[in-house]
Amino acid sequence: MAQLDFYFSPGACSLATHIALEETGAAFTPKPTYTRKGQTRTPEYLALNPKGKVPMLGIDGKMLTENTAILIWLNRTYPNAKLLPAGDALKEAEALAFVAWCASGVHPVMSRFFGPQNFCDLPDSADTIKALATKATAANFAIIEKAVTGKDWVFGDWSVADAYIFVFYNWATKLGLDVSAFPNYGKHFERMKQRPAVQRALAREADAMAAMDKAA
Ligand SMILES: N[C@@H](CCC(=O)N[C@@H](CS)C(=O)NCC(=O)O)C(=O)O
The missing domain is CATH 1.20.1050.10 (Glutathione S-transferase Yfyf (Class Pi); Chain A, domain 2)
Structure with a gap:
């Protein structure tokens, strides 16, 4: 199984991918990256994704961006999760x-x-x-x-x-x-x-948000 690193910002559009990841049941490493704190605009993040956006999914170290592309990859990789209609x-x-x-x-x-x-x-x-x-x-x-x-x-x-x-x-x-x-x-x-799966994604995002607010 691939090593998955999931970059997301609590409440952002990355929640769509977050829910899909949870639906697959795949193990992944959450990488909270707070847009409102400029964490997608740091030199380190921009080196991984010059667009400076979440979501981003590291797949064995290769970075895939764009919700649509990540969702298609997840659907192909985890067909049992039925993320998209199959067979038609x-x-x-x-x-x-x-x-x-x-x-x-x-x-x-x-x-x-x-x-x-x-x-x-x-x-x-x-x-x-x-x-x-x-x-x-x-x-x-x-x-x-x-x-x-x-x-x-x-x-x-x-x-x-x-x-x-x-x-x-x-x-x-x-x-x-x-x-x-x-x-x-x-x-x-x-x-x-x-x-x-939605409850797990929301709980992780709430925890990430609380941790980031506390660190502020
Ligand atoms: N077309 C991208 C849009 C990604 C996007 O706009 N992400 C926003 C969060 S909803 C973001 O990372 N903004 C941070 C910034 O622009 O600094 C996709 O669908 O994945």
Whole structure:
């Protein structure tokens, strides 16, 4: 079995990969790397990942980045975990399309809430940026709401698509966004929290957060 080193920041998008790793049951070494403390921007980290981002998975010392790529690798390496639909090429491609949209469509819009100054540095522009992000996020959440209406999981059986959308609802609640128009997405969030793998990932992230806050 490969030696796995998992670089994550508590509450960040790396939670999608964190949950998937827990679902595989693979042994890995957690490497908490706090974005808000600039720990992805140190020379040491940038030497491993010049993009300065989490998640990153060290696989026998080789560094793999991007949630989508890591999730595909985990799915191929641990097929028993059924991280993506198996046996139907189209269904698998549809699930990958959903995951790619999470990474390229939903996440970048929500990033505007966390760093509006990275999108426009005109004075007093933050509120407008956040208002536009709220509108665009609501449109994305409406798509997710439809995807989880009338079923427990996005693709019937649980998949990493469910782990990824968990991240965004978690962010929305922390940001205090109005999620009342997305009741089935809310139920999906609660269902996710019942999964032992999700509970283990959340507990590790909470412990890492507490340790980092204590060290501050
Ligand atoms: N496209 C990347 C995005 C990764 C990303 O944006 N990660 C954020 C956390 S959610 C990060 O590491 N930010 C730290 C920084 O930019 O300094 C993926 O899907 O894995």
